[in-house]
Amino acid sequence: MTAARRRLEPDQRREQILRCAIRLFGERPYAAVSTTEIAAEAGVARGLINHYFGTKRELYLVVVRRMLRVPSSAGATVPSGSLRRRVQASVDWFLDSVSPHARTWVAVIGTEGVGSDPDVEAILAEADEIAVDQVLAAVGLDDCAPGHDQRRAMVRAYGAMVKAATREWLVRETLSRDELRLLLTQSLVSLVRDTFPEISGQTKPGSA
């Protein structure tokens, strides 16, 4: 009962399989999803998956990449005003762009214990770098030389907090949107205002 096989444009078929894969990989960990299952879900022969994506693993990587494609750019307009205002605007923009994709976004960010996959990490890392660029741009510290790498590192770390806190909001619902907004804003302002100055070349003697 192979319900009348139909011929599709490669792109359409590819997309169709990819959609099923995205859903299944979003529900269960990699090892718990079989290509047989994905194929069945898409109503195609299992071999077709290999034809389009090569390997189960490669399909998985495509899924990860796809799920990280944020609307990104678009509102890359840096607002003006005080530091706090600019930060607040960026935070709001982030929250707005996450809201629609909530479930999907959370699945991608989800941590899965031991044994990290280099390829997956590379994809996540690339997305993080873009985010860092946006944050630094919004804050107005694009790339002044001293302490450049350290600042980026710290913003990456801040990004991890953003992800975790957003999960608290979307999944555990332990934070309201306003509370999350407050947390993200305060933290970034503090980072830029208090921490950055102390690592930019000369160690500014802070009042202990």
Place this chain on the structure above:
Amino acid sequence: MTAARRRLEPDQRREQILRCAIRLFGERPYAAVSTTEIAAEAGVARGLINHYFGTKRELYLVVVRRMLRVPSSAGATVPSGSLRRRVQASVDWFLDSVSPHARTWVAVIGTEGVGSDPDVEAILAEADEIAVDQVLAAVGLDDCAPGHDQRRAMVRAYGAMVKAATREWLVRETLSRDELRLLLTQSLVSLVRDTFPEISGQTKPGSA
């Protein structure tokens, strides 16, 4: 050539297999490590793994649990002094306890893209809760009622930043230990001093 099979105490054998599993799972993602490989590494028959751990998956969970067992408690003595002093002391304690297990610790914290595993998440979550307790204790806000859940949520988010920043230090080496120390201290101080007050019950009217 089954190099003269030897009989061991169950605990010893279990531990031996576990050690090999820890190493391999630390190097590659779950699906890329076979029980055959673990068995070979440990110099035992593959079936023995099932005998001791039941399932590959269960073995994996034991590995995750084991790798999260921090020296924990021990120096749970809350220091006294100003907020900043107490925070600083906690940060130092954390950095000291991570240093020895660096590689292992990082492997556990590592993120692995899409499709989170509920069981793994539960284990990580439990460890996080313990960490939150320690932080709140150090800060001196054990469990005063108003805004209790929000505070815990925010500290969990802070914990994510701690992990990420520590990775920057240990893996990417983009931050020195001192810079990391500064970042973690400043952030937590800011969190407690600036953000916490605004979510404790009455919304303190902030200067817009």
Place this chain on the structure above:
DNA sequence: CCAAGTTGTTGACGCCGCGCCAATAGCGTC
């Protein structure tokens, strides 16, 4: 309107990893 070509799609084969279980053989005991 049919034949030939193009190419999306299938199904089966071989391999390997995993869970299970009966058989085997260390090691202590009488």
Place this chain on the structure above:
DNA sequence: GACGCTATTGGCGCGGCGTCAACAACTTGG
């Protein structure tokens, strides 16, 4: 030294994955 307990083994069956040659849907030329 024989016996028994149990740690340990090895192989069976199932199922997932990658490959490949055959098949058929759709297109094009006559």
